[in-house]
Amino acid sequence: MFPWNLFPFHKDAKKAMQQMNPEDINKYIQNMMGQMIPEQMQGMMNAQDFMQGFGKQKQQPSSSSTLSSSVFETHDFVFVRIPLKEESWRKNLRLFHTSNQMIIEHIPEYEDKHIITLPALVKKKGTTAHIKDDILEVKIPKNVDMQFSEVDVTDIL
Template identity: 45%
Template sequence: MFPWSMFPFNNDEMKNIADKMNPADIQSYVSEMIKKYVPPHMENSNVPFNFQTANSSQAQEKEQQKFHVDVFETFDHIFIRIQLPDEETHKQLKIFHTSNQAIIENMPEPGKRHTIILPSLVKRKGATALVKDLILEIKIPKMDDMQLTEVDVSEKF
């Protein structure tokens, strides 16, 4: 049997400790611990702490965006469709792409940059962009050569 009587706290001692505690001291201790462990961007928030939003920087980023982005692919191309806020916005945009990302400058506001991860590798040349009914559509051809290498499987290591 475990010797529980050897612990320094028995029921009477714990009751005395609880009676001597000051609620203001407890509040200051809890506040100090929260400041240590809550991310800096949430320190001045008047909203109660929510574990679902604490680690959702992507959700906050999407809320700040003033446009909607759809990315989909066909057999030959990747399409990016972005809802523009007004007719003049597309004149300020600069569009670039790497083999796996599309980069749109001056979106959602001048001086900002928005990066979109593409679902597959794309070619360096041949991309087009078109604006119609306040929708910017970017069409990028997919890379044909996937450079596959076969790996032999052996039974012994």
């Protein structure tokens, strides 16, 4: 039998949680942060500022104009489609990709840079890009992640 009585889940735990004051919890956290951060660093970083950063989402840098795109994946490929609104975009367009991002430069304006996060890891080689009916379609082969283990599935009758 497991010794559940050694854990702090007893009848009075619920009462204690209801009686806790948010200011007391904040003081406790500030005290623990003060103990964990070395004294030399306490002047450099305010623990209050440190904790406030967790609630904020990181905003991506926005360029002067937006670029509409659609991204989808199949079993073997990731596709990125971008409508090209002007003829000059075809000449100025520069495409790059990493293992999880597509980088589009010089459209709509020459200074613009757009980063599209891909839904899956992709290979370095084998990417093709075609323009048809004023739509740029980029086809990137997926990278097979070998850290997965196969699970056999059997029917139970």
